Amino acid sequence: MTIWSFYIYFDWFIFIWCAITVLYLGIFAFTSLFARHSETPKAKSQNRFIVLIPSHKSGKSVEMTINSILGQTYPQRMFDVTVIADHEDEITMFHLAQQPVTLLTPNYTKSSRTKSLQLAVNNLPQFKIYDVAIILDAGDVVEPEFLEQTNDAYESAGTKAIQTHKLSFNRDTVSARLSAIFEEINNSIFRRGHISIGLPCAMQSSGNAFDFEWLKGYLQSAKADWSDKEMEAVLTRQHIYIDYFDKIVVYGEKVRQAEDFNKQHRSWIITQFKTFVHNIKYLPVAVVNRHYDLLDKLFQWMLLPRMILMAIIIFMCIIPPFIYFTIGVKWWILFAIVLFVFAMATPNYLVDDKWDSTFFKIPVVFMSSILHKFKLGRKLIDMVNLKQ
Numbered sequence: 001m002t003i004w005s006f007y008i009y010f011d012w013f014i015f016i017w018c019a020i021t022v023l024y025l026g027i028f029a030f031t032s033l034f035a036r037h038s039e040t041p042k043a044k045s046q047n048r049f050i051v052l053i054p055s056h057k058s059g060k061s062v063e064m065t066i067n068s069i070l071g072q073t074y075p076q077r078m079f080d081v082t083v084i085a086d087h088e089d090e091i092t093m094f095h096l097a098q099q100p101v102t103l104l105t106p107n108y109t110k111s112s113r114t115k116s117l118q119l120a121v122n123n124l125p126q127f128k129i130y131d132v133a134i135i136l137d138a139g140d141v142v143e144p145e146f147l148e149q150t151n152d153a154y155e156s157a158g159t160k161a162i163q164t165h166k167l168s169f170n171r172d173t174v175s176a177r178l179s180a181i182f183e184e185i186n187n188s189i190f191r192r193g194h195i196s197i198g199l200p201c202a203m204q205s206s207g208n209a210f211d212f213e214w215l216k217g218y219l220q221s222a223k224a225d226w227s228d229k230e231m232e233a234v235l236t237r238q239h240i241y242i243d244y245f246d247k248i249v250v251y252g253e254k255v256r257q258a259e260d261f262n263k264q265h266r267s268w269i270i271t272q273f274k275t276f277v278h279n280i281k282y283l284p285v286a287v288v289n290r291h292y293d294l295l296d297k298l299f300q301w302m303l304l305p306r307m308i309l310m311a312i313i314i315f316m317c318i319i320p321p322f323i324y325f326t327i328g329v330k331w332w333i334l335f336a337i338v339l340f341v342f343a344m345a346t347p348n349y350l351v352d353d354k355w356d357s358t359f360f361k362i363p364v365v366f367m368s369s370i371l372h373k374f375k376l377g378r379k380l381i382d383m384v385n386l387k388q
Helices: 003-032 060-070 090-097 113-122 146-157 174-195 212-221 228-237 258-288 292-302 306-318 327-345 355-360 362-370 375-385
Strands: 049-056 079-086 102-104 132-135 161-168 208-211 242-252
Touching: 003 174, 003 306, 003 327, 049 060, 049 113, 049 146, 060 079, 060 090, 060 146, 079 090, 079 113, 090 102, 102 113, 113 212, 132 146, 132 212, 146 161, 146 208, 146 242, 161 174, 174 242, 174 306, 174 327, 208 212, 228 242, 228 258, 228 292, 258 292, 306 327
Parallel strands: 049 079, 049 132, 079 102, 161 242
Antiparallel strands: 132 208, 161 208
16 A cells, blocks of 8 residues: 555545534534423422532632522522542631631542542432532632522422523633633534433533432442543433433633643543543444433544534645645635534624634644644744733
8 A cells, every 4th residue: 555545545534524523513413403401390399408619729619619509599498518639738728718618628639520529429418319410629719599599490300400591701711712612513513412312411520410319329439530521421321311310500710721722621631532432332232222311422532522523624625736736626615614613502692803813723723732842832822822
């Protein structure tokens, strides 16, 4: 086989993988347009909540989260707050100690959310009974009606797990705008689009509510390095439907720097790959039992992450035509389609005069993570960090 033949086969292999990913995204971006949650009826009873807030070197962000959750319209006797403050500074610890919350202060050599949540659940008072557990990230901000809305939604859903709508409250840099756009695209495709046809939504690391006994049992057997994706896999394998409520909003702060953006997305890519590898062994059983929810999850985790997808497509649109012009035609068509899909999945409030220019900076952000040790990489990072 000649080098040219190898290149042609490789080009088509990458193109097919990208095209399948775009097709999948396109299908659920389209179905998301028809997702309509009916008005959530008022719950007849009030559940008792435990709000868990794992915090690692979060500083003032965790204080902001606590203040928002303590200012709820929901009766205060019906919820408690536990903060797991791991490696927080002395000033933050001093402020947290004055709040009416349960404060746990681990000092793990190797920190993880799972270990923090395990510690919290194992140290809850034995005499208190909880119905629902809510997980919030340090830095999340909720509206005063959040617990009341979650109580109504949880009762209405009739399942052991629900996901709320995560939104960004900052879009002041390219990296922050990319994070906000990608999160809303994920909300449209992997949450609203999925529940519109009866498939469970994708989970996020926070802004979710679980049956307390189920979460307690899960955490007792969970490994320290398990993520929200693995929790999602366990729920799906147990045939527990994950519902999504678009009108219950949790605001989160997005990373502002390209370095943090790349680090975050590298972590998500690794997590997605690990989850796929760990759960692929369940594929034969899922096929035999026609477990479509799990089959969808496995297929979803096999696809290219959005950031890598865009970087590949844009790169293939620019470089190959210099080698052989007609090679780039199919990539130009795919690029137009994926932009249409993303536009369809992006809420109107995010489509402004900076939307197109932000997407064109994806390759720059991606390349900055590869070249960060070199002078060129630092220049790229400085460029995408500029406020616009």
